[in-house]
Amino acid sequence: MDILVCVKRVPMVGGKVVLTADGQEVDTRMSGFTVSPHEECAVEEAVQITERSGGSVTVLTLGPPEAAGQLRDMLALGAHRGVLLETDGREWGPVATAAAIAAAVGELGAATFPLVMVGNEAADTGGYQVGIRVAHALGRPCVTGIKRLELAGDVLRAWREYGGGQEQFEVALPAVVGVKEGINLPRYPSLPGRLRAKRAEITVLKPAWQADGLRKVSLRVPAGSGQRARVLGHGTEAVPELIRVLGEIGLLA
Amino acid sequence: MSGPGAVLCLLERDGDGVADGSLRALVLARSAAGALGGRVTAVVFEPRAAGPDAGGAVVAELAGGGVAELCVVSAEGLSGYAPLAWARALEQLVVARQAAAVVAAATDRGNEVMAHLGALTGLPVAANCVAATATGNGSWELRRHRWGGSLLEEAVLEAPCALLTVSADAAADETAASDTAVDGTGPLGSTSAPLVGADVTAAPAVPVVTFTPSLDEADLRVLATESAEQSGGMSLATARVVIGGGRGVGGPDGFAVLEELAGLLGGVVGVSRVVTSQGWRPHRQQVGQTGTKISPELYLACGISGAIQHMAGCQSARHIVAVNTDPDAPIMSRADYAVIGDLNEVIPALVAAIREAAGLGDATC
Numbered sequence: 099m100d101i102l103v104c105v106k107r108v109p110m111v112g113g114k115v116v117l118t119a120d121g122q123e124v125d126t127r128m129s130g131f132t133v134s135p136h137e138e139c140a141v142e143e144a145v146q147i148t149e150r151s152g153g154s155v156t157v158l159t160l161g162p163p164e165a166a167g168q169l170r171d172m173l174a175l176g177a178h179r180g181v182l183l184e185t186d187g188r189e190w191g192p193v194a195t196a197a198a199i200a201a202a203v204g205e206l207g208a209a210t211f212p213l214v215m216v217g218n219e220a221a222d223t224g225g226y227q228v229g230i231r232v233a234h235a236l237g238r239p240c241v242t243g244i245k246r247l248e249l250a251g252d253v254l255r256a257w258r259e260y261g262g263g264q265e266q267f268e269v270a271l272p273a274v275v276g277v278k279e280g281i282n283l284p285r286y287p288s289l290p291g292r293l294r295a296k297r298a299e300i301t302v303l304k305p306a307w308q309a310d311g312l313r314k315v316s317l318r319v320p321a322g323s324g325q326r327a328r329v330l331g332h333g334t335e336a337v338p339e340l341i342r343v344l345g346e347i348g349l350l351a
Numbered sequence: 352m353s354g355p356g357a358v359l360c361l362l363e364r365d366g367d368g369v370a371d372g373s374l375r376a377l378v379l380a381r382s383a384a385g386a387l388g389g390r391v392t393a394v395v396f397e398p399r400a401a402g403p404d405a406g407g408a409v410v411a412e413l414a415g416g417g418v419a420e421l422c423v424v425s426a427e428g429l430s431g432y433a434p435l436a437w438a439r440a441l442e443q444l445v446v447a448r449q450a451a452a453v454v455a456a457a458t459d460r461g462n463e464v465m466a467h468l469g470a471l472t473g474l475p476v477a478a479n480c481v482a483a484t485a486t487g488n489g490s491w492e493l494r495r496h497r498w499g500g501s502l503l504e505e506a507v508l509e510a511p512c513a514l515l516t517v518s519a520d521a522a523a524d525e526t527a528a529s530d531t532a533v534d535g536t537g538p539l540g541s542t543s544a545p546l547v548g549a550d551v552t553a554a555p556a557v558p559v560v561t562f563t564p565s566l567d568e569a570d571l572r573v574l575a576t577e578s579a580e581q582s583g584g585m586s587l588a589t590a591r592v593v594i595g596g597g598r599g600v601g602g603p604d605g606f607a608v609l610e611e612l613a614g615l616l617g618g619v620v621g622v623s624r625v626v627t628s629q630g631w632r633p634h635r636q637q638v639g640q641t642g643t644k645i646s647p648e649l650y651l652a653c654g655i656s657g658a659i660q661h662m663a664g665c666q667s668a669r670h671i672v673a674v675n676t677d678p679d680a681p682i683m684s685r686a687d688y689a690v691i692g693d694l695n696e697v698i699p700a701l702v703a704a705i706r707e708a709a710g711l712g713d714a715t716c
Contacts, residue, residue, distance in 0.1 A: 112658050113681025115501055124502075135624075135641045135660075193475055219462070219478075221640065221660070224497055226457075226478045226516075227466035234470035239435075239572045243459045257578060258459065261365075262586055265432065265575040279641040280634030283627070311475030315505040317497065327673055327682075327689035334700040336690040340672070341704055343688055347649055347670055349592060349616050350705070 099153040099249075101144040102211040104199055104229070105137040105172060107165040108222040121316040124222070133168045136217030138175075140277040142284040143247060144215055145176035151249075154178040156211070158202065160195055162187040166300050173295035174287035180300040181206065191310025192223075196231030198305035205303065208236055212271040213254070218243055218278045233274035241267045242276030356389020357419075357448040359441060361455035361464065364395065367408035372456030374412070376517040379483055380454040381417040383513075386485050387451050390419035393557070394444065396437060397425045413557045421559045426566050432460065432575040438467030440564035445472075445512055447562075451485070457516035465514050476514040477506065483515055496520070499640030499663030519644065520667060585619050587636065592618025593647045593668070595638060596626060597661075599654015599675065599694055603631040608698050609653060615705050621645060621665075623655050639664035653694035657682025674698065 109124040110132045116125040133141075144155045157172040159165050160183040169180035183198050190198070203211065214236070216229035226242075233240035243258035252271045257264045258278070287295070330339040344350050360380035363370040369377075377393065384391045395409055410421055424440045441453055441464070453468065455461035457479045469476035477483075479496040481503070486492055491508040493515070500520050508515075587593065594613040596606055606620060613620050621638040622631070638645055640660040646667035653674045655661060662685050665671065673686035674694045683689055690697055705711075 111498070111501075111660070113656060115498065115659055117502075191475065193469075193473075196470075221499075222497055224479055224499065225476070226462035227469055227476050230463065230466040231470045234467070239569075240467075241573055242434075242463050260459070260575075260577075264578040266578045267573055267575055269573055280627075280637070283630055283634075311508060311510045312477050312493075313507045313509075315507055318503050318505075319501075320503055326684060327671075327686035329678075329689050329691060330672075331690060333690075333692035334696055336692065336697065337700045337704050340688075340690060340697075340701060341708070343670075343672065344616070344649070349649060350708070 099147065099151065099212055100156065100210050101147060101153065101213045101215060102156045102158060102203065102206075103137070103140050103144050103172070103177065103215045104217075104232070105141065105157055105159050105168060106134045106217070106220045106222075107131050107159060107161045107168040108134045108220060115319055117317055117319065121318060122314070123317070131164070131168065133171060134217050134221040135279045136219065136221075136277055138172070138217075138284050139279050139281050140215040140217055140275075141172045141175055141177055142282045143277060144213075146282065147213075147249060148178075149176070156181060156206070158183065158199065160190060160198055160305070161185055169300055170295040170298070171287070173298050174291040175285060176291060180298060182300050182302045184302050184304050185307065188307055189223075189314065190307065191312055192225040192227045192231065193310050194308040196228045196235060197308070199228070199232050200235030201305065202303055203232070203236060206301075208272075212252075212273075213249075214238070214272075214274045216274065216276050218276040229274050229276040236272070236274070238272050238274050239269045240274040240276070241269060243278055244275055245278050245281045247275065247277075247281065355449060355451065356384060356387030357450045358384040358387070358389060358391050359444055359448065359450045359453040360391050360393050361437075361441065361453070361461060362393050362395045362409065363456060363458060363460055364409075369409055369412045370456065370458075372458050372461070372517070372519050375519070376454050376456045376461070377413075377418075379480070379515070379517050380452070383452050383454065383483055383485060384417065389451065391417055392420050392422050392444070392448050392450070393418050394422045394424060394441065394562075396429070396432075396440070397423045410557050410559060418557050421557050422562050423559060424562045424564060426563050428571050429566065430574065431577070433571050434460070434463045434573055435467050436564070436566050436570040436574075437464045438471055439566055439570045440562065441468050442471050443564050444562060450512055451489075452483075452513040452515060454515050454517060457518050461516045465516050469514050472512070472514075474510050474512055474514055475508060476516070477508050478516045479518040480515045481518050481520070483513070485513075489513075498659060500666060501640075501659040501663050587619055587621055587638070587643045587645060590619045590645065590647050592616045592649045593621045593638065593645050593651070593665075594618055595621045595623065595650060595652040595655050595665070596632075596694075597623040597653065597655030598625045600626065600631070601654075601695065605695060606632060608695075608702060612651075612698055612702050612705075615702065615709075616649070618647065618649070621650075623661050624658070637664075652682055652686065653698060655682055656680045657685055
């Protein structure tokens with residue numbers, strides 16, 4: 099089966115988020131970019147499916163020309179083809195993003211991809227909707243939040259966590275699936291994978307930007323992140339003080 | 352019951368009552384309806400046929416004003432959670448009530464149903480809001496979470512019907528408390544807002560109406576069945592104590608002492624993303640933006656540097672204590688208390704001290 103996986107290039111952030119002076123973006127001059135975690139797991143899942151039962155994995159992203167780097171990272175994990183929906187670097191809203199992806203799937207031949215996979219939500223914007231909007235545009239059923247997937251012929255069984263247990267869905271292909279981290283443990287890229295990815299040709303399409311009904315005004319880091327912890331002590335000498343704090347919290351009654 | 356300014360609020364169930372996240376959504380829905388001069392229609396989905404007692408337990412939780420009606424939705428074939436069918440029902444209710452907004456909790460279900468509703472109607476959806484103010488003519492000023500709550504976005508939404516989901520951390524967001532909604536009814540998440548169930552006996556009962564949406568077969572293609580598999584043991588999400596382990600634990604074997612401490616304090620072990628991506632522990636123990644969100648009384652974070660993706664999962668903890676060799680680790684600016692030292696020395700000593708105090712002897716049992 100040929101599978102399409104949509105991924106997003108997001109800033110790589112560590113212990114602290116630094117914003118650009120105009121409060122519009124995360125400052126990435128010192129950090130760089132990565133693929134949003136749920137989506138990396140979607141690529142791994144797709145690669146495992148094709149390793150078991152054949153077919154290919156096409157990985158698609160919408161982003162600036164540099165997002166080709168994230169596509170190559172995913173090609174190094176075992177994806178076969180890359181498609182870049184190239185933008186001028188402006189942030190795209192979820193409605194426009196989903197429309198551009200659906201149009202691209204149409205252009206690539208929708209019937210080619212019985213299974214379209216996305217990450218459940220992007221790490222940065224957290225909009226929780228692109229996959230579902232793509233599914234509607236393609237007239238397909240969609241399941242999201244998926245942490246376990248089984249394919250039997252044209253039937254897809256999927257599980258997600260709900261209220262301490264799990265709920266199960268069963269849909270017929272073609273379908274769209276939103277995956278969550280934890281469905282698998284993504285592999286590290288192999289050296290041959292990296293070399294193959296470096297040489298791979300990436301298809302570039304250029305969709306037109308559209309305004310979204312939801313518009314970012316500014317970003318800010320929540321106040322209160324600047325406090326300092328009270329140091330109880332160093333090494334094992336701190337244990338009596340730590341015990342006292344646990345008692346204060348009411349845990350050693 | 353209807354008219355301009357009506358706000359629909361999707362309520363998820365927790366047993367017979369209303370889930371906490373939905374109550375938080377209801378606070379925002381009430382504030383928005385108040386500002387718009389409308390009232391709230393609370394919406395629940397009833398898998399069984401709606402009878403005279405349908406929604407009875409929910410009604411008790413809705414007293415306190417601001418809710419015009421409880422709308423119980425049921426339909427043939429709607430035997431469980433079906434995201435598209437739920438969205439289809441809300442779409443029809445938006446028309447029937449001339450709703451200016453639909454609000455749900457930013458849960459798996461809330462976000463999913465709202466995204467379907469957005470796709471059905473072509474309207475934008477703002478997920479993970481912590482505050483929303485109607486500014487007139489279908490325009491809204493929103494504050495929403497990005498990066499799992501590590502960043503706040505101020506946004507403008509323009510839509511004939513605003514589709515919003517409300518973050519689970521809305522109440523914990525101190526910045527919301529400084530805002531006042533335009534009608535002066537108080538900020539979202541403030542405990543001074545008229546929370547549901549405040550005065551059940553004095554408040555008039557909320558009328559219950561039933562609604563049967565028109566659904567077709569395609570709306571029911573995705574229908575959840577509960578799986579029998581339950582994750583055993585105490586839930587990480589609801590544990591009173593969480594002992595966190597990160598890269599500093601050093602390997603899969605290092606978690607035994609953390610498990611032991613968790614056992615002594617009646618808690619569970621949670622881990623950072625590094626730990627699961629190394630394969631040291633299963634993903635279900637991961638605390639963070641892409642793992643489980645926790646809200647314990649104590650989070651004891653051992654050997655965890657405090658990446659924002661991790662802190663997004665534990666920011667609702669009441670007390671955070673960090674044990675780390677690095678006094679400049681990012682977690683030091685998020686924790687209440689810190690021990691500067693190697694967890695592999697500090698935690699065994701702590702376990703021994705607790706055992707001794709409790710007269711439990713050494714760790715051989």
